[in-house]
Amino acid sequence: MPTVLATRAALAAAALLYAGAARAGDSHDLYFGEALYHAYQEHWFEALERLDSEVAQHFRVDEPGLDSLAPFIATAEFDVGDFELRYRMHQRAGRAITAVLEADVPDPVRNDAAFRLARLDFQKGQPQDALDALARIHGEVPEAIRDDVEFLRANAQLALGRPEQAVALLEQLRGSETLGPFSAYNLGIALLQEERTEDALRQLDRAGQVEALDEPARAIRDKSNLVLGTLLFEASHFGPAQQSLDRVRLDGPFSNQALLRAGWADAAAQNFARAVVPWSLLAKRDATDAAVQEALLALPYAYSHLDVHGRAALLYGDAVATLGTQLQRVDASIASVRKGAFLEALVREEIRQDEEWVIRLRSLPDAPETFYLATLMASHDFQTALQNYLDLEDMRRRLGRWLASLDAFEDAIRLRRAHYAPLLPEIDAEFRRLDARMRLRLEQRERLRERLNDLLTTPRPEHLATTDEQELGAWIESAEERLGEASDPQNETLRRRVARLRGLLSFALETNYQERLTQAHAHLAALEGDVARLQARHEAFVRTRQAATHSYVGYDETIAGLRSRASAALERLSSLMTRQGEVLERVAIAELESRRERIATSLSQARFAFADSYDRAAKAQAH
DSSP: OHHHHHHHHHHHHHHHHHHHHHHHHHHTOHHHHHHHHHHHTTOHHHHHHHHHHHHHHHTTSSOGGGSTTGGGHHHHHHHHHHHHHHTTOHHHHHHHHHHHHHSSOOHHHHHHHHHHHHHHHHHTTOHHHHHHHHTTOOSOOOGGGHHHHHHHHHHHHHHTTOHHHHHHHHHTTTTOTTTHHHHHHHHHHHHHHTTOHHHHHHHHHHHTTSOOOSHHHHHHHHHHHHHHHHHHHHTTOHHHHHHHHHTSOTTSTTHHHHHHHHHHHHHHTTOHHHHHHHHHHHHTSOTTSHHHHHHHHHHHHHHHHTTOHHHHHHHHHHHHHHHHHHHHHHHHHHHHHHTTHHHHHHTOHHHHTSTTHHHHHTTOTTOTTTTTOHHHHHSHHHHHHHHHHHHHHHHHHHHHHHHHHHHHHHHHHHHHHHHHTTTHHHHHHHHHHHHHHHHHHHHHHHHHHHHHHHHHHSOOGGGGOOHHHHHHHHHHHHHHHHHTTOOSHHHHHHHHHHHHHHHHHHHHHHHTHHHHHHHHHHHHHHHHHHHHHHHHHHHHHHHHHHHHHHTTSSOHHHHHHHHHHHHHHHHHHHHHHHHHHHHHHHHHHHHHHHHHHHHHHHHHHHHHHHHHHHHHHHHHHHO
8 A cells, every 4th residue: 555655654754853843943944844844744845845945054164063054964964855856856855864874873873764765665566675665664663654654664565575474564554643554454465365365255255344524544445345335246245245245435436446346346236226326426426537437338238128218228228318418528639638738728727726636627628638537647656657756846846946036146236336336446445545544553562561461570560651741751860961070069959859859850760650551451452352353343244344345256157057057957858857757648648549349349339229229119008
């Protein structure tokens, strides 16, 4: 059951993403949070684009340990692999998950990675590789995936033709809250492959009566009843077959097949009156369904066995008209597909935004190329090919937008150059003048620092004199020179007074030296703060100046390279889309032609039966 497995794995991955979001919130890494935001909406390409770039940038920074993503880089790398897997980049996803397995990570993370790698191998049709990956699971297993691990292991054993091992594994999952209905059905299939037919029938009967709380579980329950009813019908146990088929919901995905099979079970038991009931319901449904087309012939067939030949003739006539219309529609679909309208309808944006877009395609009034291909488009192989084509179309649109964005970048760069280029020469000239003055002041500061350091080892009080004291010292020296060596009493008196003044000045300088030296160092420290702020502003200007230049310089070569790569990729995409589109069209035409043959055969049968019933009705009326 790959589809069921994918559903359960999606739930497990969603739980892991939720845990990752909480951790990313703690790290305050906005880009990680943005990637998870897109992942929650299942926009896998956007999520991968952002997170892959963030992880790559993390390893390019000078100090990755200081990056906000650093505490959760293992989780981010793990999620990159998960996003690649969700976007069907299986090769890259496998490498990313394998890298996690080989890294030094906790057991729950490693085991979850092993499970994802196994799931990837299983989806690629490599069940043995899936088992090998599951064998690497040891230690603590996250609770959210414990049942999924065993379920995947059982599916791999089934794919390898080992039903006995699968039975042992699936029996352990009978009580699983999430996988109970799916494991019950797979257990029945495994028992059937093991040729334990009676046990398989009993198990399918139990699977057809399990409690189902959601739509996938109800669908698998319906399938269990349909398979059981078919097996019982083929074994000619018509009564039990009817009971099983009656348990299939009338609005479920298997209701048409169940109604058809239920009618044939009654008909095989010669109970044509009861067969009319399910076939009447089925005949009123969408006539493009093969089961409905078969019911259009089966219903009058039942009436003919009830000898109601007039009613049978009318119903055969309706069948002829309906099948004739369907034959025309198939022809119109084939012609439309050959004209390329099928591919155009598939890429309609308004259709793809709807979760049920495959169903909506058949209801488009102007799209005859799609309304007869719902069954084909629901098949796994066609869905894989179709999704590849849609991915190519999505990438083609993205490349177109990216090429347009490069034009916008060039326009922004041109505007920046036009704005900054005339301003920068004058700004640079003024900056050079201010820079020269700043460097001069810094040199003066350094000389002052050196002199203060010298005063700590060689005290020189006169170097810390105030302006008044310096003027006074200069006046004293001038007075002493004027007095000279004269020995008259008046000059002697003046020399003694000048000597006292020098003594007072020297006393003041000596006694206040330590205090003044302390104040000088305090003022120097305050100056250091001013200088630091000045240097910070200087560096900020330099960075701003560089940023202004870098905002428009050096992009030409990069943009040219990106444009060349995008154009080359767009050319390759166009070639791939053409080839993939041709494959889809050939498959669609082959399916339509096959359906046309069946409808044409049914139409011939209906015409013959109509004529026969008309004759029988005429004879009955004559008698």
